[in-house]
Amino acid sequence: MNNEHLELDTFSETNEKFNRLVGCCMRSGHIDQNLYLEYDVKRGLRDSSGKGVLTGLTEISDVTAYETVEGRNIPSDGHLYFQGYNVEDLINGFKERKFKFEEITYLLVFGALPNQTQLNDFIQILSTARELPNKFVRDVIMKAPSANIMNAMQKSVLTLYSYDPNPDETDIPNVLRQSLELIAKFPLLAVYGYQAHRHYHLDKSLVIRYPKPELSTSENILRTLRPDGQYTELEAKVLDVALILHAEHGGGNNSTFTTHVVSSTGTDTYSAIAASLGSLKGPRHGGANLKVAQMMENIKENVSDWTSEQEITDYLNKILDKKAFDGTGLIYGMGHAVYTLSDPRATILKRYAKLLAEEKGLMDEFYLLDTIEKIAGNLVATRRKLFKEICANVDFYSGFVYTMLDIPQEMFTPIFAIARISGWCSHRIEELVNSGKIIRPAYKYVGHHVDYIDIEERK
Template structure:
């Protein structure tokens, strides 16, 4: 039997190699046919494929026809996210208010917000036996897959799953927004219990608590957390909630929604997109990189030693051999990423509370050195900056969040933006999104199987 399995695997490897070789073509054809690879032009600017009022990402200003890099700005429904965060000082938690803003286009008054909080609180539960029958059934280590499986299964618990009227989609959206934290945390507890053989602790959410508070309460064995911990997680949820229609997972939401499919299928597709390490999983690479730096740099306060090791990383001589300093650089932002600026401030405050100021200073030092090194190494003429992933993993680690939940936390936040974009796509009754691909193969004559000599 072992011999048969080995032979089968060998044949499979040969087929995979054949498939790979047959799928390759001359990369210069992208230039010849002026194909906007990745829907970006030769300068890296995104190609316009749609319109949106939900959010705006700004990195340049125009002066006499020239693009001048500026500090990055992010707007939710026309409001600067910096102002939204600063204005939230009077109330403890703001993610739910931001979700309201993204969905309905304006900030709520006190009565509107309380009504919205009541609705989310009532929806913050799963169908009877869903945790036992679905989440705990066939547990695995990847919580993004748990989210996808659970979202698709919730279709079967919906009396009107195929109704894509805005009223029904809004109801489905609010339920998913409220349920995502439960699914992710319960999935993690199931993984710990059934795969890692740890004690199983399942706690019910409290409707009156915020999303950030409920995540920490459900995750921790004692259910306790400090006000600063919950506030920092709330800020992280706010700044990850939305980032324009052009990011991969939100564009996926638009593309799949444009087919007229159901909400559960659209959100499951968005989750699949976010799971990729080039998108939502980037902060994991930052954490792994810093663990490697901490192990190989003896004196964290020595700029020369830090510079020497970062140079090795860029030269593919250290860490994962990819030549990348993760968390540095962004497709749009140049001078600064506003999300990173916000999160860095709270990361510093949390590091003071946790006694991890030395670790924060290392992050700060690496940020400054890495930007200069990458500009020199790649001969860049435009500014680059640290992106939001640079500090988010560090923040999550200080909050005691396991790495398995880093990307799901992103999903718990970004579903607010996905749902807003899904409703926008439906409300505008757009055409099916169908970009074109240029065929660069060769037409062939059919050959009967008995005459195929190859």
């Protein structure tokens, strides 16, 4: 056997010895599901109603989905607040200015909206910090490119540690410097990671464009991602709005909670952000918009009349019956752990999706998505005997938006990461400023204590 690589079939499903080990893992790892009820385990850190267990405090953002009436929580339209500002108001207030993701990043990190001078200075800082280290693209991104761009980004983030003259210091000035540098560099790490994948794995021409300092984050993403570097003002505006809506969503979502957990150990910024990327990569978290896009293509192929609510309902029932699409029984993009009647991010993004669909001549696809949203909420609630309808979440429209923007599916979750790092860094700083204890929840042992058996006596 090669010293550097295990033989390919060592871990093959046809290898009998390996399969025995798999069986051991399955038996050893299984826990009686009734024990979770017996010990009142808050699985997923949620109570029996699905509400998250309170594990921390934050001033960065707030998510509301209920109104209190006579002491009772009544489901209401959802609202999302950044540093106390309603996101709907923030986006509506930007009408006279085209691109505002950078302004939202300032708000999240520093806790207040900037004046024009502060914003100009901040944009200049990001523009300067955007440049990657000398030969980083050649020596890091182009070497061993990953088919999954999220893994490529993790590798790049961890390697940036080696280029930092002061990587481990966790005082706020140093962490803020590192945070702003990562926020600025994330679009290039994602786009260049994709270009490397496209070249080495898909045999396409390699196109590397440098960002322009005078362009916004959304403009530079489209410019560096597209082969011709061209885009319309509306395309850049819609992507800017999508970045804002994905930038932050409270401290309890999995990747941001990961930021808190890892930061509480006192580790460096690069390790914390790489861990958050690993969390966001998961299909239960950041990968959901890709599943929506794939589901939509499947529905378009199998529903002949996109205007027929009955035909659409029949096919959605097939999906719920696990007889269509991927066999999971899930209508992706529907339902949310917090929101009840509506997800404000989906409501806002739907509005911009319609504008873009009009420009692209894709209104038939938009109306199909709109019809599915209207039918699926009640259908899922009825089938699962829920006490209320479920609403579309932001993933329901983000995949459609990214598709209209000609963003390849491999980049869907990295785009999410480009936005969410603003929130991650804000929460990391908040965790460090408040000098919290290391996060360590309890796990109860439910196995058995046994006596040691010498190896000659084991079966």
